[in-house]
Amino acid sequence: MRWRRLTRNRLSFGALCVILAVTLTSLLAPWVAPYDPDNPDAEATLASVSMRHPLGTDVYGRDQLSRVIHAGRIDLLVALCATAIALTLGSALGAGAGYRGGWVDQLVMRSVDAIMAFPAFILAMAITAALGNSIANVVAAIAITHVPIYTRLIRGEMLRVRETEYAEAARTVGNRPHQIVLYHLLPNCVPPLVVQATLAMGFAILTVAALSFIGLGIHPPQSEWGQMTAEGAGYVVSGEWWLVLFPGFAIMLTVLAFNLVGDTLRDLLDPRMRGVR
Amino acid sequence: MTDLLEVRDLTVHFDTEAGLVEAVDGVTFNVRSGEILGVVGESGSGKSVTALALLRLIRPPGRIVQGAVRFEGTDLVGLSEDEMRAVRGTRIAMVFQSPRTALNPVLTVGRQISRLFELHQGASRAEGRTRTIGMLKLVGISEPERRARQYAHQLSGGMCQRVMIAMALATSPRLLLADEPTTGLDVSIAAQILELLRDLGRRTGASILLITHDLGVVAEVCDRVAVMHAGQIVEVGAVRAIFARPLHPYTQALVRSIPRIDRDVTMEPIPGMVPSLLAPPPGCRYADRCPRVLDVCRRDRPAPRAAAPDQEVACHAAEVEDAPARG
Structure with a gap:
């Protein structure tokens, strides 16, 4: 049904395959990667693309392919954790604000407005700069900047569903407010939430990479796409193009895939599109 | 009286x-x-x-x-x-005007009824399910086991109203x-x-x-x-x-x-x-x-x-x- 329609579109089907492939190689990184990503090889420093090293090697002779694969692991993990945290926190805040209304609504929404007043990336930079750039802090920084998205989304959905007859019916049978919200109303807000989370995943990966690119994200020796791009950027002039190209390509491909799937999901779940082939 | x-x-x-x-x-x-x-x-x-x-x-x-x-x-x-x-x-229980919209679209009708037994009478999930089937039978729904697993949009208007009545009467108001x-x-x-x-x-x-x-x-x-x-x-x-x-x-x-x-x-x-x-x-x-x-x-x-x-x-x-x- 819906699933079939997601795979029927060739572009979104391709994007879905990319996400699946990236996820799988990340999960199986230790087995898939041909070399230890941190193992230097003095014999083969800055080696170009070859059969031995499909994506070349870096200045220490570490295998670029293995590093890109292991980097995907950390990028996806950070983005996924940040999205999960932001989604949970944002939904809880949005649900409370939307269902309860009144001063709770005012308090939550004005706080969210305050967060949104900062450009998301600057805020994430400030948080990691202030807390120090550990993996946990990067997750926290991205989660905080993403919370407003979900809060606003769920609040809006709550305002809609709390007026429905099934909400009224849930009240007439003696449910408590939190039971109504959790059990009867939130499940009705899932479709737009899934769309938002998919789109936000792409954005989160981009933010991890960008933070690491400027040295405020994941730090070496752990490989990370943005940080690898930053390192590789220094070698473009001297001709070692593979160092910047492949990690950059990995970022682009993954983010693009998440955005495409998110867009397709949005079209599929839009009520106005239902029944349209 | x-x-x-x-x-x-x-x-x-x-x-x-x-x-x-x-x-x-x-x-x-x-x-x-x-x-x-x-x-x-x-x-x-x-x-x-x-x-x-x-x-x-x-x-x-x-x-x-x-x-x-x-x-x-x-x-x-x-x-x-x-x-x-x-x-x-x-x-006191209530039966609504438009049964289709008064039933939650994302929960099966059986689940909505059995939840009442859990909510008000502390019944277990399995017990709630059995009693739900009983209620659906009482309001004249045929194949209650199958219907209980369906959603509101899969039922006819009259059927939905029967489900609403079953829900309302579940806890013997x-x-x-x-x-x-x-x-x-x-x-x-x-x-x-x-x-x-x-x-x-x-x-x-x-x-x-x-x-x-x-x-x-x-x-x-x-x-x-x-x-x-x-x-x-x-x-x-x-x-x-x-x-x-x-x-x-x-x-x-x-x-x-x-x-x-x-x-x-x-x-x-x-x-x-x-x-x-x-x-x-x-x-x-x-x-x-x-x-x-x-x-x-x-x-x-x-x-x-x-x-x-x-x-x-x-x-x-x-x-x-x-x-x-x-x-």
Whole structure:
């Protein structure tokens, strides 16, 4: 049904395959990667693309392919954790604000407005700069900047569903407010939430990479796409193009895939599109 | 028969931007145990608001301004929210107008019913499921096991209403509020649903407050009827008495507006509309539409008077023989 329609579109089907492939190689990184990503090889420093090293090697002779694969692991993990945290926190805040209304609504929404007043990336930079750039802090920084998205989304959905007859019916049978919200109303807000989370995943990966690119994200020796791009950027002039190209390509491909799937999901779940082939 | 529910002087106001709307104004009636009381009136006459007020589910900007709702001897208006929650769904249940939208679209209908057993009676999930199947059978749904696993959009309108009734009766309430339960159903299905309600009411001993705008429905299933107009009850009595001898001009007009095929009378629509409940004038709210309006009608609000052993009317112009006025 819906699933079939997601795979029927060739572009979104391709994007879905990319996400699946990236996820799988990340999960199986230790087995898939041909070399230890941190193992230097003095014999083969800055080696170009070859059969031995499909994506070349870096200045220490570490295998670029293995590093890109292991980097995907950390990028996806950070983005996924940040999205999960932001989604949970944002939904809880949005649900409370939307269902309860009144001063709770005012308090939550004005706080969210305050967060949104900062450009998301600057805020994430400030948080990691202030807390120090550990993996946990990067997750926290991205989660905080993403919370407003979900809060606003769920609040809006709550305002809609709390007026429905099934909400009224849930009240007439003696449910408590939190039971109504959790059990009867939130499940009705899932479709737009899934769309938002998919789109936000792409954005989160981009933010991890960008933070690491400027040295405020994941730090070496752990490989990370943005940080690898930053390192590789220094070698473009001297001709070692593979160092910047492949990690950059990995970022682009993954983010693009998440955005495409998110867009397709949005079209599929839009009520106005239902029944349209 | 004793009174299960006694509503005295119930008044509900809504604070809107346009001003104070007196949606329900001093409504007084009772529901005896085991009976079906019909509440009739035009759209906007305050029938549904009255039902929600009984469950104390009027939400801001609306509020219950005054009045008492004595149910099984306790005044519901005075209960705490926790105590009230225990009454909802267990002692008083509600059946809604549009069953398809009153059922949650993302939960199976079986799950929605079995949850009530878990919520109110601490039943286990498996136990809830078994009893759900029993309830679905009781309301005449065939293949209950299969239906329980389906969603509202997979069922027909009549089937959805049966599910709603099963939900309402799941925890054996003493009072069932049915808010236009047959609107949107075709005539034969509507008749089946009414039949089912009456039958289940009899079998469980539950009283039913049946809200409708259809006097035909009242004639068919109700024991007594309360006629509402513009937030007030204008006449209450046994169905037989009211149909035989309607006293309030509004009730008379309602009875005359029933299309008849057995007699050669023309159907007469009621002139005018339900008056605005925004700051209504003193006196009778029907005065502007009433063919028998007197001077006093525009000044004083008519108090309900006993007109017959089981008939009360609130009208200055109604001919009530020798019955003492009641305050």
